[in-house]
Amino acid sequence: MTDVAPAPAAHVPAAAAQAAAPAAAPAAPAVKPPRIKSFTLCDFRAFAGPEPVTFQLDGKNLLIYGENGAGKSSVFHALDEFFSVARRNPQARRARLLGLKNVFSGLPETGVRIGVEFDDGKPAADWTTARHPVDITPTADDRVKNAAYRKAILDYRSLLDTNYRHGDGPVNLFDVCINLLLRDFEALHDGKQRKIFDLWSELLELADVGSRDRKRLSKTEKPKVLALLPSINQGLRDAVAAVQPQIDPLLKALGWKDLDGIVLDVPGITYKDDVTVPPLDRIQTREIGITINFRNQPVDRPQLFLNEARLSALAMAFYLAGRKVCAATLQADTPRLIVLDDVLIGLDQSNRLPVIDVLADHFQDWQIILLTHDRTWFEMARTYQRQHNADRFWKYMRIHSDDNPTRAPVVFSVSSSAAVDAIKTAEGFLRDGHLNAAANYSRIAAEFGLREFCEIKKLQTTYRQQPDKTPFSELLAAAKAHSATQNGGKFDAVLASIEEFTSMLLNPLSHGGVNSLTAHEVHRAIVEVEKLLFSLKVAPYGAKPTYS
Numbered sequence: 001m002t003d004v005a006p007a008p009a010a011h012v013p014a015a016a017a018q019a020a021a022p023a024a025a026p027a028a029p030a031v032k033p034p035r036i037k038s039f040t041l042c043d044f045r046a047f048a049g050p051e052p053v054t055f056q057l058d059g060k061n062l063l064i065y066g067e068n069g070a071g072k073s074s075v076f077h078a079l080d081e082f083f084s085v086a087r088r089n090p091q092a093r094r095a096r097l098l099g100l101k102n103v104f105s106g107l108p109e110t111g112v113r114i115g116v117e118f119d120d121g122k123p124a125a126d127w128t129t130a131r132h133p134v135d136i137t138p139t140a141d142d143r144v145k146n147a148a149y150r151k152a153i154l155d156y157r158s159l160l161d162t163n164y165r166h167g168d169g170p171v172n173l174f175d176v177c178i179n180l181l182l183r184d185f186e187a188l189h190d191g192k193q194r195k196i197f198d199l200w201s202e203l204l205e206l207a208d209v210g211s212r213d214r215k216r217l218s219k220t221e222k223p224k225v226l227a228l229l230p231s232i233n234q235g236l237r238d239a240v241a242a243v244q245p246q247i248d249p250l251l252k253a254l255g256w257k258d259l260d261g262i263v264l265d266v267p268g269i270t271y272k273d274d275v276t277v278p279p280l281d282r283i284q285t286r287e288i289g290i291t292i293n294f295r296n297q298p299v300d301r302p303q304l305f306l307n308e309a310r311l312s313a314l315a316m317a318f319y320l321a322g323r324k325v326c327a328a329t330l331q332a333d334t335p336r337l338i339v340l341d342d343v344l345i346g347l348d349q350s351n352r353l354p355v356i357d358v359l360a361d362h363f364q365d366w367q368i369i370l371l372t373h374d375r376t377w378f379e380m381a382r383t384y385q386r387q388h389n390a391d392r393f394w395k396y397m398r399i400h401s402d403d404n405p406t407r408a409p410v411v412f413s414v415s416s417s418a419a420v421d422a423i424k425t426a427e428g429f430l431r432d433g434h435l436n437a438a439a440n441y442s443r444i445a446a447e448f449g450l451r452e453f454c455e456i457k458k459l460q461t462t463y464r465q466q467p468d469k470t471p472f473s474e475l476l477a478a479a480k481a482h483s484a485t486q487n488g489g490k491f492d493a494v495l496a497s498i499e500e501f502t503s504m505l506l507n508p509l510s511h512g513g514v515n516s517l518t519a520h521e522v523h524r525a526i527v528e529v530e531k532l533l534f535s536l537k538v539a540p541y542g543a544k545p546t547y548s
Contacts, residue, residue, distance in 0.1 A: 187235025
């Protein structure tokens with residue numbers, strides 16, 4: 001077909017025609033969900049007062065490492081309890097906060113606080129003994145309330161709820177689905193869209209006749225109960241129908257292609273009006289069953305058949321699928337928060353990195369906080385993110401405790417590069433006049449950088465059962481050979497400079513004994529190591545040398 005230019009409008013000059021045309025309305029700016037800018041803990045569990053401890057996120061994702069007992073779980077519980085609507089009144093929420101107060105500080109009850117500042121420019125939300133942000137007096141904070149329904153805050157025990165807690169009987173996911181996985185899926189009831197969790201809570205309150213010193217439902221209560229049953233059942237069936245197609249693709253993305261055909265069965269709850277049955281037990285057939293295929297063989301009790309890694313991946317796929325489906329109805333200004341505390345400990349190292357990819361690919365609009373006590377996994381994750389230019393979206397922190405329960409743990413911000421962290425430490429020691437320590441950390445930084453370079457380039461070194469024990473000299477020799485034979489001498493100059501300082505960096509006197517180093521020598525070594533790290537591209541995204 002031949003393109004034909006439109007004829008100019010008759011009797012209307014071009015400029016006049018443009019002036020006469022109505023101006024297009026400017027496009028409304030896209031609404032971004034609020035993200036956590038910072039959160040603060042004071043006298044909460046491990047974080048003893050009176051001094052508050054603040055985690056600065058600046059709207060980014062966060063990866064935290066802390067040894068067992070360092071306070072990592074306190075961070076998890078702070079976020080889980082802050083973003084919560086589980087307790088139905090201010091008195092219950094206040095009692096819960098007091099139950100989580102540090103018991104060693106000796107401070108008054110009024111000192112316990114959790115504060116969250118979002119990046120939307122509005123005042124921070126605080127949970128104190130005076131009030132929780134979801135309290136309706138004077139007014140509830142919709143950011144916190146909505147995020148509480150939509151959150152995915154999970155620890156390893158959450159994964160166990162989908163498998164091991166069922167013993168050797170059939171897996172029943174009813175409690176998991178209605179209280180967590182599908183709690184915010186909306187169902188039609190009495191002409192309005194209501195969250196399944198809210199409908200379930202209303203049903204439990206009505207059914208609990210014992211709390212009202214009665215044995216049976218009243219004439220007005222029974223119709224309400226009978227009306228809630230089909231609404232909840234249909235809501236659960238609709239939610240399951242939406243979630244099921246999401247699970248298989250997520251399992252494959254997590255690296256488990258031998259699991260598929262997941263089917264969730266919802267028979268539907270019923271009510272038995274029998275005074276001989278305890279009131280809440282009259283809500284019966286609380287069941288959501290599961291069948292799954294493993295290598296084309298049906299499995300009805302996966303907890304007895306699958307290994308821990310597959311069960312962990314299956315649980316992760318369930319939870320993430322539920323968040324994806326329920327997020328489809330999110331308001332644009334609702335915070336989206338995923339917090340995972342050591343949920344990957346059931347997976348070996350090779351099956352953990354796909355979780356990072358799944359979160360990046362499927363949950364870009366969510367703010368993600370990962371906590372781990374596994375130092376190897378922490379190093380692997382931040383290195384992996386840096387190598388894929390994803391570290392610009394993340395913050396990295398370490399929590400350290402001196403095992404004194406009256407003092408809060410110390411929180412350190414670190415970069416995505418262990419090598420750069422080491423050279424920064426060397427710079428600090430040099431400024432403080434600790435030359436031995438500065439030289440030692442310079443060597444550590446150079447070794448980290450060379451080790452990562454050799455791993456990326458797959459350079460051969462002498463086999464050792466513990467690869468991290470490969471000597472600095474072997475790493476340097478492998479890098480020099482690669483530069484000369486494969487890169488046209490690209491790294492020759494910087495590697496030669498490092499070699500010049502090898503005798504000093506590896507000198508036994510740099511570790512103890514009589515100090516033979518000068519500040520000038522250590523400074524030059526740090527400058528050359530910095531050059532090495534940036535030349536080998538093992539520095540964080542956007543980082544610049546600071547000492548050279």
